[in-house]
Amino acid sequence: MSRRVSPPVEEFPKLRQPLTAGERTVFEMFDRHLPVEWEIYVQPHMNGLRPDFVLLNPKVGIGVFEIKDWDLDAMRYSVEKDDDGMPALVARRDGKRFSLQRENPVLKVNLYKDSIYKLYCPRLEQNDGFAAITAGVIFPYADTRRVKGLMRYFLSNEEAEEYAKYHPISGMTEVRSSNVRAVFPEAFRSRSRLMTEALAEDLRGWLVEPDFAKIQREPLILDPNQKNLVATWPASGYRRIKGPAGSGKSVVLAARAAHRADQGKSVLIVTFNITLWHYLRDLVVRGLKESQSINLIQFDHFHSFCRRVCDDAGFTNRYQHICSKYASDKNHLLRVAIPRLAEEALETGEVEKFDTIMVDEGQDYEPRWWNILRKALKKEGGEMLLVADATQDVYGTGKAWTEEAMHNLGFRSGPWAQLKTSYRLPAIAKSYARDFARRFLPPLTADLPDEEQADLALENCRLRWVQCPEEEGVEACVRELLLLMRQTGTKALANADITYLTDDTKLGEEVISTLSNRNIRTVSTFNQSVMERRREKMGFYMGDARIKATTLHSFKGWEARLLVVYVSEFRTEESKALIYAALTRLKRSPDGSWLTVVCAAPELAEFGRTWPDHHERGHGVVLFHTVAE
Structure with missing residues (x-):
């Protein structure tokens, strides 16, 4: 023994x-x-x-x-x-x-x-x-x-x-x-x-020991195609990569960033959501040969980058003025006014320039924003990377990235570099994600992972669907989280690997409050104060020892092996893309992976009935229950 x-x-x-x-x-x-x-x-x-x-x-x-x-x-x-x-x-x-x-x-x-x-x-x-x-x-x-x-x-x-x-x-x-x-x-x-x-x-x-802690000690693993994308670079200095969820787009980005930093080059990695910084930083650290090279890499999100260049150029008063002027029109402020001022700052001010600029989750960006970032690139030997997955276009901006538009963004004619194989998703979860995309997503935007032949009996992956009325959402989510906690300990699973995702921040707050009453601590991003929620997002990372709880938006680009997802809304194309993104966050593991969807959207009830472990609840009563063999 x-x-x-x-x-x-x-x-x-x-x-x-x-x-x-x-x-x-x-x-x-x-x-x-x-x-x-x-x-x-x-x-x-x-x-x-x-x-x-x-x-x-x-x-x-x-x-x-x-x-x-x-x-x-x-x-x-x-x-x-x-x-x-x-x-x-x-x-x-x-x-x-x-x-x-x-x-x-x-x-x-x-x-x-x-x-x-x-x-x-x-x-x-x-x-x-x-x-x-x-x-x-x-x-x-x-x-x-x-x-x-x-x-x-x-x-x-x-x-x-x-x-x-x-x-x-x-x-x-x-x-x-x-x-x-x-x-x-x-x-x-x-x-x-x-x-x-x-x-x-x-x-x-x-x-x-949680899964994230083990993985962080392992070097990045790349397949031959990914290695080629990291080691070689187009003469133009611009590369674009697309691929389905879990195909390693972020891994390629991180490996190239580490390669450039190890060469002594400055790197700017820009995301759309703040929470993605920690995930990308952990990937980059695993790819570095010299640990101190991390000091050459900056992580930012687009609007924070805009604020910084405005400050560097001496535009602080003008920045504050437009924020006040358009306070009641956030859409114009964020999409037009702030980017326009940042562009002027980059053109006229003394601001920092970078050897390498990389954009992850590029489908969330507007093409004009990419052009603004180009102005922060050093002219000699500079390179830019854009990675995207149109299937996860939750903000409706992905459709603007037409081939014609990209001619004006520094890219040469020709196809995107493409990653096709999803390494993240267990085969059975990949099958249900593909089925969701075929049913509900526009066919022209669906970039689906390849089909995979696998012995599902040998792959330890549990998929569970719980359909419930909206008023029972909190109770159902807490119940499923506690049920998942009962799986930990005996199966090399850790409570710290559990992640709860929701499209309803108010309900999310009620769920973590209920958990807190049971003395179960969480790290979450549900605060109703915009400023406090921003601080929570800055502090959200998988290395935290508590159970994780955040929105479907904020978890885009991440992965976890123990997931509970709550869905309340299914009316818009963006919400459908967001649900697809959530379904593809599950990470395969030889020690097992679990995905539970708690759904209050009646439009998805029929889809939920196809899942291996399916429950329907109505006002506290189980109405229908199947467990597929």
Whole structure:
């Protein structure tokens, strides 16, 4: 029997937050001396909390540990009373006082223990169940007596005496001698009546390393066609690439951006939605040979770029004036007034120019905007890249990119470079996405992925459709999210990989509020304040340890393996394109992928009945239910 370690030991050198020397030493002690039944989770994404180690034995209990590599001689550490008369950890060096209360390891580990007990293992016995969790603090490079003397102020008398074994404080003496019994007194129990496999499953969903964290350590993988598009470039300096969802358009963009940055060239990557920045940046980082090359790459969205060039050119007052002038006409402001001023700034002002400019999700751009971006390109050796998928034209701008229009945009005559194979979508999900496009999208705009021959019995992909009345949308979404959470932990799935998408921000807010009432934290972009929603989008990224929740618009270009999608509207061509985009966000994985659609649009009920796992609900009652074999 081998020990379960997540992430695997061989991946430790690639962790985005490398292990400290002390953490590595403690891990080796645990790995060598703990009974093999103890699972070790390193820096787990625990719903926004990041303990250094969580240990789990389904028959015995749980251990959560905070490691501090502090040298207690480097500063003068002490405990003082704060303004409320409570003990606070402080340090002094060179006459300066530093508060260390935010880094207080006892407070941190007690928070982890409390969260595990109340939130992540809610089925633990009340009161007695607290004893199933050990919360330990380890200082690998500090004298044990000094550590205990410093930390004792933050342990209650009850903890210090009767329950000291559940709150062990250890120093270099225990670590150097590999005295695991002192570091983790409960480690050598054979079993406990308080712990069960079912309780372990509750917790594993929060401990298993999320898919996005694993992928981020892998280099970009390209097929021969994609490699050719990255390695070669047209003499004109302009390239356009189109392809269906999941065909690797963003991967090619990221790989070329990394290639140019590694050559010392400046790169501007421009998107339409703000949330896509983090996804593209993560792709670019995986393609870089030199990590510092990322400093040569700027990420922006078009209107933010316009604002920046106006500021650089000294047009700040004029920019603010037109924003006030057209405040009641946002469409004219964003589509005409701001771009026109930015164009003038680029033509007359001293603004930054780039060696490379790239536009992702180009179907969302107007051709005139592309021409404005061209003015920010350096004349010597500059190159531009446009990638697009007309099938995901959710703003109705894609139809403007005619061949005639593109003659005036720097492109030479001839076909687009094309990617045809969708690597993202599981075969069965690809089949249903193609069916949706054939039924509901205009045939001239449908750029569909190739058909794929696959043994669907071997491909672990679950598709589920829930048709419900609009008034039951919140309840249905919460129910499906909780149902998906029950799949995590035992199937190498993590709760942090769950993403909830909706076309209704008000309903989305109600869903995350309901989850919050159940102590399930999310990172979302549903704030009704425009400014706050913008800030939320800037902070939205898959590396966040919480469940993700955003709009169908904001998730364009992204991917996830655990998806719940809510659809309320199906009246316009743009809404149909948006639904198609959502259906193609599912990412295949050998460990499985799940897509659930909760639909309140009656026009899609018939399409939903074709899905393998189908439910229809009416006012709380299941009216129709099928599970296809």
